Amino acid sequence: MSDQPPSRPIQIVPSVLPADFSKLGEECRALEEAGVDRIQWDVMDGVFVPNLTFGPDVIAACRDHVEVPFEAHLMVEDPDLLAARYVEAGCGMLIVHAETARHLHRTLGAIRDMDASPAVALNPSTPVDAVRHVLDLVDMVLVMTVNPGFGGQDYIATMEPKVAELRRLIVEGGYDVDIEVDGGIGPGTIGGAASAGANVLVAGSALYRDPEGLGHAVSDLRARAEAAVAQG
Numbered sequence: 001m002s003d004q005p006p007s008r009p010i011q012i013v014p015s016v017l018p019a020d021f022s023k024l025g026e027e028c029r030a031l032e033e034a035g036v037d038r039i040q041w042d043v044m045d046g047v048f049v050p051n052l053t054f055g056p057d058v059i060a061a062c063r064d065h066v067e068v069p070f071e072a073h074l075m076v077e078d079p080d081l082l083a084a085r086y087v088e089a090g091c092g093m094l095i096v097h098a099e100t101a102r103h104l105h106r107t108l109g110a111i112r113d114m115d116a117s118p119a120v121a122l123n124p125s126t127p128v129d130a131v132r133h134v135l136d137l138v139d140m141v142l143v144m145t146v147n148p149g150f151g152g153q154d155y156i157a158t159m160e161p162k163v164a165e166l167r168r169l170i171v172e173g174g175y176d177v178d179i180e181v182d183g184g185i186g187p188g189t190i191g192g193a194a195s196a197g198a199n200v201l202v203a204g205s206a207l208y209r210d211p212e213g214l215g216h217a218v219s220d221l222r223a224r225a226e227a228a229v230a231q232g
């Protein structure tokens, strides 16, 4: 009998960075029809990362086009200032970077108090230890597999041991926490990330460049991740 707990369900979450920004409502509907589990909005403020993307009103405008849940990846210098706006816009999960929250424990608790799902993100150079004392507060930890700011970057495979270390911490502590990875996820990399312990996989470029379309891309990535987990 394996002493490992049952693996957590694989979830495929698109980043809409590669989508056509002139018709985001339609793009969200296409993603929902393709079978995604959630939609990730990469929120960037031009301070924490060298890019500027979606304000809460843009997300709110897309909310009623689909039923699928939204998550906001807050790549912003001051998450406390903005968190409530993104919940009001319709994001059920907020992902806060450990590197930006001045009082991470308090910020995550405040998100839960807003009836939203708190999650925490780690940039590639930030150690797992940065979230050791907040695993009881979050529903998910995001391990970045690129440096944040842009889609289409190369996957940083050296993050796989970090994912495995985080998984051990979660399992040993008995926490009910998903592990998400984001950045460079595609057919050639998703297996390594899932084998390391990630069960929520964010993909942007890989979904939109699949010649067989979004539906095929989502199904193919899910199958590859599930096969990697099954192989152990």
Ligand SMILES: O=C(CO)[C@@H](O)[C@H](O)COP(=O)(O)O
Binding pocket: 015, 017, 042, 073, 075, 146, 147, 148, 149, 150, 151, 152, 153, 182, 183, 184, 185, 202, 203, 204, 205, 206
């Ligand atoms: O979050 C970021 C960068 O900040 C990106 O990693 C996108 O969320 C996914 O982009 P791809 O690498 O899948 O194109």
